Amino acid sequence: MSSGAVLVVEDETMILLDLETGLEEAGFEVVGVRSASAAMAAFDEAPDAFKALLSDIRLGPGPSGWEVARHVRQVKSTIPVVYVSGDSASQWGAEGVPNSIMITKPFFIPQIITAISTLMNEQLPTDTPTQPASD
Amino acid sequence: MSSGAVLVVEDETMILLDLETGLEEAGFEVVGVRSASAAMAAFDEAPDAFKALLSDIRLGPGPSGWEVARHVRQVKSTIPVVYVSGDSASQWGAEGVPNSIMITKPFFIPQIITAISTLMNEQLPTDTPTQPASD
Amino acid sequence: MSSGAVLVVEDETMILLDLETGLEEAGFEVVGVRSASAAMAAFDEAPDAFKALLSDIRLGPGPSGWEVARHVRQVKSTIPVVYVSGDSASQWGAEGVPNSIMITKPFFIPQIITAISTLMNEQLPTDTPTQPASD
Amino acid sequence: MSSGAVLVVEDETMILLDLETGLEEAGFEVVGVRSASAAMAAFDEAPDAFKALLSDIRLGPGPSGWEVARHVRQVKSTIPVVYVSGDSASQWGAEGVPNSIMITKPFFIPQIITAISTLMNEQLPTDTPTQPASD
Amino acid sequence: MSSGAVLVVEDETMILLDLETGLEEAGFEVVGVRSASAAMAAFDEAPDAFKALLSDIRLGPGPSGWEVARHVRQVKSTIPVVYVSGDSASQWGAEGVPNSIMITKPFFIPQIITAISTLMNEQLPTDTPTQPASD
Amino acid sequence: MSSGAVLVVEDETMILLDLETGLEEAGFEVVGVRSASAAMAAFDEAPDAFKALLSDIRLGPGPSGWEVARHVRQVKSTIPVVYVSGDSASQWGAEGVPNSIMITKPFFIPQIITAISTLMNEQLPTDTPTQPASD
Numbered sequence: 001m002s003s004g005a006v007l008v009v010e011d012e013t014m015i016l017l018d019l020e021t022g023l024e025e026a027g028f029e030v031v032g033v034r035s036a037s038a039a040m041a042a043f044d045e046a047p048d049a050f051k052a053l054l055s056d057i058r059l060g061p062g063p064s065g066w067e068v069a070r071h072v073r074q075v076k077s078t079i080p081v082v083y084v085s086g087d088s089a090s091q092w093g094a095e096g097v098p099n100s101i102m103i104t105k106p107f108f109i110p111q112i113i114t115a116i117s118t119l120m121n122e123q124l125p126t127d128t129p130t131q132p133a134s135d
Numbered sequence: 136m137s138s139g140a141v142l143v144v145e146d147e148t149m150i151l152l153d154l155e156t157g158l159e160e161a162g163f164e165v166v167g168v169r170s171a172s173a174a175m176a177a178f179d180e181a182p183d184a185f186k187a188l189l190s191d192i193r194l195g196p197g198p199s200g201w202e203v204a205r206h207v208r209q210v211k212s213t214i215p216v217v218y219v220s221g222d223s224a225s226q227w228g229a230e231g232v233p234n235s236i237m238i239t240k241p242f243f244i245p246q247i248i249t250a251i252s253t254l255m256n257e258q259l260p261t262d263t264p265t266q267p268a269s270d
Numbered sequence: 271m272s273s274g275a276v277l278v279v280e281d282e283t284m285i286l287l288d289l290e291t292g293l294e295e296a297g298f299e300v301v302g303v304r305s306a307s308a309a310m311a312a313f314d315e316a317p318d319a320f321k322a323l324l325s326d327i328r329l330g331p332g333p334s335g336w337e338v339a340r341h342v343r344q345v346k347s348t349i350p351v352v353y354v355s356g357d358s359a360s361q362w363g364a365e366g367v368p369n370s371i372m373i374t375k376p377f378f379i380p381q382i383i384t385a386i387s388t389l390m391n392e393q394l395p396t397d398t399p400t401q402p403a404s405d
Numbered sequence: 406m407s408s409g410a411v412l413v414v415e416d417e418t419m420i421l422l423d424l425e426t427g428l429e430e431a432g433f434e435v436v437g438v439r440s441a442s443a444a445m446a447a448f449d450e451a452p453d454a455f456k457a458l459l460s461d462i463r464l465g466p467g468p469s470g471w472e473v474a475r476h477v478r479q480v481k482s483t484i485p486v487v488y489v490s491g492d493s494a495s496q497w498g499a500e501g502v503p504n505s506i507m508i509t510k511p512f513f514i515p516q517i518i519t520a521i522s523t524l525m526n527e528q529l530p531t532d533t534p535t536q537p538a539s540d
Numbered sequence: 541m542s543s544g545a546v547l548v549v550e551d552e553t554m555i556l557l558d559l560e561t562g563l564e565e566a567g568f569e570v571v572g573v574r575s576a577s578a579a580m581a582a583f584d585e586a587p588d589a590f591k592a593l594l595s596d597i598r599l600g601p602g603p604s605g606w607e608v609a610r611h612v613r614q615v616k617s618t619i620p621v622v623y624v625s626g627d628s629a630s631q632w633g634a635e636g637v638p639n640s641i642m643i644t645k646p647f648f649i650p651q652i653i654t655a656i657s658t659l660m661n662e663q664l665p666t667d668t669p670t671q672p673a674s675d
Numbered sequence: 676m677s678s679g680a681v682l683v684v685e686d687e688t689m690i691l692l693d694l695e696t697g698l699e700e701a702g703f704e705v706v707g708v709r710s711a712s713a714a715m716a717a718f719d720e721a722p723d724a725f726k727a728l729l730s731d732i733r734l735g736p737g738p739s740g741w742e743v744a745r746h747v748r749q750v751k752s753t754i755p756v757v758y759v760s761g762d763s764a765s766q767w768g769a770e771g772v773p774n775s776i777m778i779t780k781p782f783f784i785p786q787i788i789t790a791i792s793t794l795m796n797e798q799l800p801t802d803t804p805t806q807p808a809s810d
Contacts, residue, residue, distance in 0.1 A: 004646075022702065027562065027649035070364050077363035078259070093347035094340050098366040101796050106679075109702035114792035117654035121641050124213070124259065139376075157432065162292065162379035205634050212633035228617035229610050231638040236526050241409075244432035249522035252384035256371050274511075297427065297514035348799070387519035391506050394753070394799065475769050482768035483664070498752035499745050503771040529618070529664065544781075567697065567784035657789035661776050 004051040005029040006116060009039040009068055010084075011059045019054065019084075022109035028116070036063035040071050047072075052080040052116050057088035064088075066095040073097050080119030082112065139186040140164040141251060144174040144203055145219075146194045150240075154189065154219075157244035163251070171198035175206050182207075187215040187251050192223035199223075201230040208232050215254030217247065274321040275299040276386060279309040279338055280354075281329045289324065289354075292379035298386070306333035310341050317342075322350040322386050327358035334358075336365040343367050350389030352382065409456040410434040411521060414444040414473055415489075416464045424459065424489075427514035433521070441468035445476050452477075457485040457521050462493035469493075471500040478502050485524030487517065544591040545569040546656060549579040549608055550624075551599045555645075559594065559624075562649035568656070576603035580611050587612075592620040592656050597628035604628075606635040613637050620659030622652065679726040680704040681791060684714040684743055685759075686734045694729065694759075697784035703791070711738035715746050722747075727755040727791050732763035739763075741770040748772050755794030757787065 006023055010016040011034050020032045031050070033039045036059045043050055053072050055065035063071075065088075069081045081100040083092065084107060092102040099122070101115040141158055145151040146169050155167045166185070168174045171194045178185055188207050190200035198206075200223075204216045216235040218227065219242060227237040234257070236250040276293055280286040281304050290302045301320070303309045306329045313320055323342050325335035333341075335358075339351045351370040353362065354377060362372040369392070371385040411428055415421040416439050425437045436455070438444045441464045448455055458477050460470035468476075470493075474486045486505040488497065489512060497507040504527070506520040546563055550556040551574050560572045571590070573579045576599045583590055593612050595605035603611075605628075609621045621640040623632065624647060632642040639662070641655040681698055685691040686709050695707045706725070708714045711734045718725055728747050730740035738746075740763075744756045756775040758767065759782060767777040774797070776790040 029648075073364035074361075077360065090347065091344075092368060094343035094367060096368040097364060098362060098368055098370055098372075100368060102368075103796060104798070108704075108792070108795070110788050110792045111795050113650050114654055114789055115796050117648070117650045118658065118793065118796075120648070120651050121643060121655050121658075123644070164378075208634035209631075212630065225617065226614075228638060229613035233633060233636040233638055233640060233642075235638055237638075238526060239528070243434075243522070243525070245518050245522045246525050248380050249384055249519055250526050252378070252380045253388065253523065253526075255378070255381050256373060256385050256388075258374070299513075383515050384519055387513070387515045388523065390513070390516050391508060391520050391523075393509070478769035479766075482765065495752065496749075498773060499748035501773040502769060503767060503773055503775055503777075505773060507773075569783075653785050654789055657783070657785045658793065660783070660786050661778060661790050661793075663779070 004049050005031045006052045006054055007039060007043060007050045007072075008032045009034075009036065009053070009055040009059065009065060011035060011056060015056070018109070019112065022112060023054075023116075026109075026113045028113075035059055036065070036068050039068045043072050043075075047075050050076075050079070052082070052120060054082045054084065054112065054116065057083060057085040057091075066091075069097050069100065078123060080116060080123070082115045082119065084112070139184050140166045141187045141189055142174060142178060142185045142207075143167045144169070144171065144188070144190040144194065144200060146170060146191060150191070153244070154247065157247060158189075158251075161244075161248045163248075170194055171200070171203050174203050178207050178210075182210050185211075185214070187217070187255060189217045189219070189247065189251065192218060192220040192226075201226075204232050204235065213258060215251060215258070217250045217254065219247070274319050275301045276322045276324055277309060277313060277320045277342075278302045279304075279306065279323070279325040279329065279335060281305060281326060285326070288379070289382065292382060293324075293386075296379075296383045298383075305329055306335070306338050309338050313342050313345075317345050320346075320349070322352070322390060324352045324354065324382065324386065327353060327355035327361075336361075339367050339370065348393060350386060350393070352385045352389065354382070409454055410436045411457045411459055412444060412448060412455045412477075413437045414439075414441065414458070414460040414464065414470060416440060416461060420461070423514070424517065427517065428459075428521075431514075431518045433518075440464055441470070441473050444473050448477050448480075452480050455481075455484070457487070457525060459487045459489065459517065459521065462488060462490040462496075471496075474502050474505065483528060485521060485528070487520045487524065489517070544589050545571045546592045546594055547579060547583060547590045547612075548572040549574075549576065549593070549595040549599065549605060551575060551596060555596070558649070559652065562652060563594075563656075566649075566653045568653075575599055576605070576608050579608050583612050583615075587615050590616075590619070592622070592660060594622045594624065594652065594656065597623060597625040597631075606631075609637050609640065618663060620656060620663070622655045622659065624652070679724050680706045681727045681729055682714060682718060682725045682747075683707045684709070684711065684728070684730040684734065684740060686710060686731060690731070693784070694787065697787065698729075698791075701784075701788045703788075710734055711740070711743050714743050718747050718750075722750050725751075725754070727757070727795060729757045729759065729787065729791065732758060732760040732766075741766075744772050744775065753798060755791060755798070757790045757794065759787070 006028050008019050016032050020030050023030045055068050057065040081097055084103045086105040089102055089104045103111055141163050143154050151167050155165050158165045190203050192200040216232055218237045221240040224237055224239045238246055276298050278289050286302050290300050293300045325338050327335040354373045356375040359372055359374045373381055411433050413424050421437050425435050428435045460473050462470040488507045491510040494509045508516050546568050548559050556572050560570050563570045595608050597605040624643045626645040629644045643651050681703050683694050691707050695705050698705045730743050732740040756772055759778045761780040764777055764779045778786055
């Protein structure tokens with residue numbers, strides 16, 4: 001029985017390690033990647049393997065974290081999205097997706113854990129309609 | 136082009152009239168009934184004709200407003216539910232459904248309008264998954 | 271003393287009229303336009319004249335309501351944004367901006383009024399820091 | 406059967422009239438006063454007659470709207486509080502009470518109606534504990 | 541000085557152990573039981589000993605988690621309630637209680653900790669009215 | 676790279692130790708003090724060194740936790756504030772600041788961690804306006 005994983009995208013190795021360690025110690029499963037293209041490839045291969053996205057914004061050459069989030073939301077329209085950033089945080093109001101959380105660097109690990117957990121808990125239990133009662 | 140209606144259940148004629156008038160003047164379409172059985176019959180005949188439920192709790196002999204709400208939620212699991220009541224309001228924590236609003240009598244009409252509007256606006260836009268982008 | 275206006279963008283004339291009338295009767299000032307380019311031009315000319323954006327998604331040839339919202343948020347990062355749409359509502363999770371509300375057509379006018387008012391009331395009172403008390 | 410009234414405190418006559426008219430047309434009962442001392446006297450005489458407080462901040466000589474709100478909350482610890490202000494809005498974070506709403510002047514009337522209604526609807530249905538079921 | 545305990549109801553031994561271990565490591569006190577009848581008996585014996593309920597839905601023969609939650613809410617009308625379930629999650633909209641959280645299995649332990657903590661923190665500080673100030 | 680610290684104010688040594696240990700183990704940096712005057716002095720010396728306030732209410736002779744919170748909010752109007760208290764909790768509605776959390780003693784450590792993290796995550800990413808896009 002597996003819960004799926006949190007997809008973590010961060011191009012700075014030390015911060016990626018911190019995030020992976022913090023999330024795993026809290027009890028999450030994590031798949032960490034270091035570029036937007038790696039993130040999108042991992043997600044497209046198995047969308048159902050991922051239960052949340054945690055992404056840095058500036059990811060070197062190529063797409064940014066804003067694009068990664070829109071990409072995964074086009075397939076899973078309500079998947080939890082948490083952004084972490086320093087100087088790009090002010091663009092969240094224009095570039096972020098709905099029901100996402102923006103965490104400004106530097107941050108504390110419990111902020112990340114609480115953000116992902118809160119968004120997961122706000123997910124509707126299921127998308128399949130309930131059966132009418134037979135009463 | 137019709138938006139569907141708010142199903143209003145209230146056994147006191149004067150209050151039912153107040154609710155119908157207030158909601159219609161604000162711009163809602165309303166179907167008013169005076170018993171739980173009439174409410175459930177109207178709903179079962181055309182579930183898609185209703186976009187919200189507004190129900191008194193004590194409705195004379197037969198089922199209460201608590202039962203009406205559970206009944207409609209078994210078919211439409213996220214339909215907005217607003218209760219109005221005097222002496223039954225304290226049972227809301229045990230008998231109400233999730234994401235509902237309990238308004239204690241006596242009330243002001245804008246409370247009703249705001250409650251229904253707010254719950255409608257929190258509905259997920261659609262239940263059908265979005266198409267993956269072709270990029 | 272003026273409060274600024276709600277910028278309303280809708281290419282269907284009848285719906286635009288309904289929105290303008292409903293908002294004005296409720297007490298709002300409204301500037302209505304019928305295309306994305308007209309909306310962006312009106313906003314760019316006087317960003318401080320607008321306190322909220324209400325936009326349809328599909329606006330004929332040219333940019334969509336998604337682009338209009340991102341455009342105004344790049345200048346005013348927390349301005350209230352409400353979308354109305356029929357068949358594009360399911361893309362909100364990927365294309366919408368944070369802290370926006372998606373209202374699915376057909377809708378009731380009080381949903382619009384409540385959505386705009388609620389978002390306006392969640393605005394931080396001011397962006398200027400308070401002065402330290404002299405105690 | 407009376408719902409109690411909204412206590413409105415505003416020292417500028419024209420704005421007080423606007424608020425009274427707007428709230429009454431929406432369906433609220435209103436008691437309007439023009440100073441903090443009049444507000445506290447009216448409230449102390451009959452605390453149960455009031456279901457919400459709407460107060461300007463700067464009220465001429467004597468206590469401010471911040472003091473009026475703390476005064477009524479000392480007797481009714483969860484009564485809805487809405488502030489309206491121009492230049493004092495930035496002090497809300499330090500001087501306001503919990504679960505209040507700060508609306509910056511100039512404002513639209515539906516903001517006021519929605520703020521009061523939303524806070525009233527968040528009130529717990531009753532403070533008296535429910536009886537254990539006899540099952 | 542004791543904080544009371546979280547009442548955990550889960551009929552699958554391995555999952556019950558996971559929940560007990562996870563909650564205790566986080567700092568909670570836990571009372572774990574494996575049936576609805578044991579849960580209701582433990583609660584009825586000392587309602588004040590419990591600060592939250594965490595319950596599976598399908599609990600073998602006898603009442604379900606839906607019934608356990610309604611039972612405890614009839615005595616303590618605002619006690620935090622968190623459900624965990626796999627195939628019963630879609631019934632939450634009809635069978636759950638207000639202000640509860642539904643977590644779908646499989647889950648991560650921090651989701652449980654965050655859900656219980658968040659609901660506890662939303663509790664009104666006290667039910668006893670404050671004393672009027674003597675000013 | 677430092678995140679700043681949580682300022683913890685508690686005059687009972689054992690509880691202060693519990694709070695410091697719990698927060699540090701979770702990943703926060705903590706500055707603990709045992710009186711209101713020490714808290715205000717530490718804050719005034721370096722306001723930017725603090726990202727949140729966690730304060731007991733009754734702090735012996737001198738100002739209470741209510742005053743400490745108002746003091747820091749006068750300089751940083753949106754800094755997260757969490758109160759912990761036993762017998763003063765009922766005054767929160769009158770004496771607390773907006774967007775604060777009141778936690779009643781006795782409490783569990785994850786309540787504190789979740790409260791601080793949640794309030795930090797609700798902070799607007801930045802107060803500086805974003806640059807208009809050059810499109």
